[in-house]
Amino acid sequence: MKVRGHRVELPEINAALERHPMVRQAASALKPLPSGENGLCAYLVAEEGSTPTTAELRRFLAQSLPVYMIPSLFVALPALPLTPNGKLDRAALPDLDAAARLPAGGTRDAPRPGMEARIARIWCDCLGLTECSREQTFFELGGTSLLLTRVQKALEATCRRRSPSPPSSNTRA
Template structure:
């Protein structure tokens, strides 16, 4: 979409499979957020120029993963709000509740934008860290729902006394 994103191209040792999700989790534990690639592309070998240098032009474009074939539509207001935000921030037509923000092409900058919009629209104080800990729309919505309930103002002691007396 014209935006620049950090992409990792990975070549595994022979007879070794690469688990992209596990690799992403390891990178998130050891790198600052802005250095975690938004896409990880496994390759059999890196393309080389005739001089033996990396041929950057021959690297394949990443395929932003979506669970479109098994897309689960938002089931509540929080999921619907997040889906709309993610569609806008990531420039996607569809976002399902099982989609992973980073697998869809998100990075630390777009996560910051998504969290800022989430805070504004849901009127919650959401730390950026939440996006990296709960990467699927479903997991983040669940956290936000819990956070929303935790932020509901408690009735005053005066109202409690009236409730106990049956005044209200």
């Protein structure tokens, strides 16, 4: 399948995820993201007593996969849905629910009042999130380069001035 012009092999993503010591099973799929665009989503069953964070999984996957094959969202499930034949039932993979997403990892420092809080609100609106930490980057939260244009337009409207280019991927809320 192709995602944003790149050929993506879902079994390769699943195999990479299942090499993580805290992941028992994994399945990836192209799903509508809360932002409205389609993106890669990883569903996983964690090992007993483990809860890997999104940040941990992204760092782990970055060692073996190109950036365009790293899922935007990670969702924890008690078990992967199976067909009567015991194969993965992709159609039964649940819709993306914010409550089921894995924790992002890192600290949970709230954005400071003022401009930082306004930027965080814009990020949350564009990404379909209820909150974000000031320690997380836009991409760690599931953002894409395409969504940066939406963020840029919202920032221009909020600040009432035109920005020369989208915010950097390293910019934090």
